[in-house]
Amino acid sequence: MVDVVLSGLTKRFGDVEAVRGVDLTVRSGEFCVLVGPSGCGKSTLLRMIAGLEEIDGGELAIDGRRMNEVRPADRGVSMVFQSYALYPHMTVYRNMAFGLKLARTAAETIDERVRSAARTLQIEDLLDRRPRELSGGQRQRVAIGRAIVRQPKVFLFDEPLSNLDASLRVQMRLEIARLHRRLGSTAIYVTHDQTEAMTLADKIVVLNQGTVEQAGAPLDLYRRPDNLFVATFLGSPRINLLPARVEPGQGAMPTFHVGDAVFSLPASFAPPADGEVMLGVRPEHIRVTHPGTDADLTMRVDLVEELGEAQLLHGTVAEGQSLIVRYAERADVAAGDEVGIGFSDEDMLLFDKDGRRIPHEL
Amino acid sequence: MRRLRQIGFAALVAAILFYLLFPLYYAIVTSMKAGPSLFEVDYVPRHLDLDNYVAIFAEQPFALNIANSIMVSVAVVALSLFLGLTAAMALGRMRFAGRRHLLFAILSVSMFPQVAVLSGMFELVRAVGLYNNLGGLVLSYLIFTLPFTVWVLTAFIRDLPRDVEEAAILDGAGPWTLLTQVFMPLMWPAMVTTGLLAFIVAWNEFLFALTFTLTNEQRTVPVAIALITGGSEFEVPWGRIMAASVIVTVPLIVLVLVFQRRIVAGLTAGAVKG
Numbered sequence: 001m002v003d004v005v006l007s008g009l010t011k012r013f014g015d016v017e018a019v020r021g022v023d024l025t026v027r028s029g030e031f032c033v034l035v036g037p038s039g040c041g042k043s044t045l046l047r048m049i050a051g052l053e054e055i056d057g058g059e060l061a062i063d064g065r066r067m068n069e070v071r072p073a074d075r076g077v078s079m080v081f082q083s084y085a086l087y088p089h090m091t092v093y094r095n096m097a098f099g100l101k102l103a104r105t106a107a108e109t110i111d112e113r114v115r116s117a118a119r120t121l122q123i124e125d126l127l128d129r130r131p132r133e134l135s136g137g138q139r140q141r142v143a144i145g146r147a148i149v150r151q152p153k154v155f156l157f158d159e160p161l162s163n164l165d166a167s168l169r170v171q172m173r174l175e176i177a178r179l180h181r182r183l184g185s186t187a188i189y190v191t192h193d194q195t196e197a198m199t200l201a202d203k204i205v206v207l208n209q210g211t212v213e214q215a216g217a218p219l220d221l222y223r224r225p226d227n228l229f230v231a232t233f234l235g236s237p238r239i240n241l242l243p244a245r246v247e248p249g250q251g252a253m254p255t256f257h258v259g260d261a262v263f264s265l266p267a268s269f270a271p272p273a274d275g276e277v278m279l280g281v282r283p284e285h286i287r288v289t290h291p292g293t294d295a296d297l298t299m300r301v302d303l304v305e306e307l308g309e310a311q312l313l314h315g316t317v318a319e320g321q322s323l324i325v326r327y328a329e330r331a332d333v334a335a336g337d338e339v340g341i342g343f344s345d346e347d348m349l350l351f352d353k354d355g356r357r358i359p360h361e362l
Numbered sequence: 363m364r365r366l367r368q369i370g371f372a373a374l375v376a377a378i379l380f381y382l383l384f385p386l387y388y389a390i391v392t393s394m395k396a397g398p399s400l401f402e403v404d405y406v407p408r409h410l411d412l413d414n415y416v417a418i419f420a421e422q423p424f425a426l427n428i429a430n431s432i433m434v435s436v437a438v439v440a441l442s443l444f445l446g447l448t449a450a451m452a453l454g455r456m457r458f459a460g461r462r463h464l465l466f467a468i469l470s471v472s473m474f475p476q477v478a479v480l481s482g483m484f485e486l487v488r489a490v491g492l493y494n495n496l497g498g499l500v501l502s503y504l505i506f507t508l509p510f511t512v513w514v515l516t517a518f519i520r521d522l523p524r525d526v527e528e529a530a531i532l533d534g535a536g537p538w539t540l541l542t543q544v545f546m547p548l549m550w551p552a553m554v555t556t557g558l559l560a561f562i563v564a565w566n567e568f569l570f571a572l573t574f575t576l577t578n579e580q581r582t583v584p585v586a587i588a589l590i591t592g593g594s595e596f597e598v599p600w601g602r603i604m605a606a607s608v609i610v611t612v613p614l615i616v617l618v619l620v621f622q623r624r625i626v627a628g629l630t631a632g633a634v635k636g
Contacts, residue, residue, distance in 0.1 A: 051531075072531050
């Protein structure tokens, strides 16, 4: 059980800085998910931890020991690749045993570990098969098995579920979560899928353009994103953003304006500088009412998407601002209707013009 | 119309096959003749006369020449594959300055006509003390076989999935283990194809073999055949020459038949990703 500590990690490809001074601590036993849009440097960061990319600056420490110059195989990490990367000419058994054999592990130990990993992953019947005779899900199990038998200090996953179809992906996601609970080892997991990130992670690290935008527990990031990037990256459908204007109001209370509607700024907000701000509200935090009654704004519904357990109302408010509302109450709302919408103070997120969230005391 | 096209196609195939196979067939027919009948044109053998076949083994060390050829060719194939594989590993998988230039330099070696390098090669072979020695032939043949071996294997090794290599690195494989235990098992088609081509080149090579050997005991088959002498200096023993030619063709045909499937796989590999 070990900590992984990244301090100021930097990676350059030619003139491009792919990773720019990343500081991150993954605590022992933690499941840390690196998430971000493609090209954000998440895979590069993982590969630097694995030792597949050289570290241009900063320090990587695993278990308190500097790892920058240590060979990949000696870092005590195992990696599961998106493409599985099994050895095509070896049986499942030999695929899993290969690393141990190279480390000159005793044959009985190898056999014992391979069989126990195979039992855990329910691939005991497949040990004599070759990768090409396996389905995608089975291949991924073998790849995970190959990582397990080496008994690494840290598991690295590079988008391991991206090549699987949707239902299998959900199933494997659960299995990875269970496996992590059982083994209790440290894991670093890269994905671009925010659902995977939210469901698997103890800690999510949102990366953008080679830097950490925010790191923390999934719900913290969801509820209190530090900035617009994190707010829009997490959550599906995306958070609604409405441009607003803050003006010094009558008396002590500043007000802010969305289109024609005027809100008094809840006292819990630290008073922002006057001027343009962005109001963020998640689709499930919007109340739907009759127009006029207890409504902050009136929305014209353009399209209703039926999800089964809820409906997604796509609409426009004043000045053509589009909005998505997740509506779970199953009232009859059809395209063309006008509904009133409202939101509570604690669900509102305000961002200043640089995209930083204005603190909000709950 | 369709019928016509089928007939046309069949005729074309027949013509090509005839063009390819007739010389060999005629060699077989001729190899069974002796004396003046050599100069009569026959398209079917009159009688099965194997005197020529016996004679080439009886009158000269033809068995030894065949053994020489086999030794040289096998050594050339083994060395070409070994050097080709290790070079391909570096050229296809590792990043270093001047890699492209090196690849083109290797290719350009095969552009010179054989005669152009003959005298230089002769000096080289003598300098390392391999004149009139099979080792000299092996050394000189590598300049024909290495360029294409390196190129084909480099192209092939480049197409192998990067993830598999990285998985092996994480499993603790160094470059040598990577090459022998991970890449090589995936490269049999390419190795069989290039190996076979190298074998054919070494087996049929004439000019270097003639220049770098002195005594009949060191000669390889192509030279030995060319130097088969008749009863008098005015007689060219066509019967024996043809018999010898037929004998040395057989191993190549057998090799190609044995590895046929793998060759096809190797020639198309790299074009389409498996």
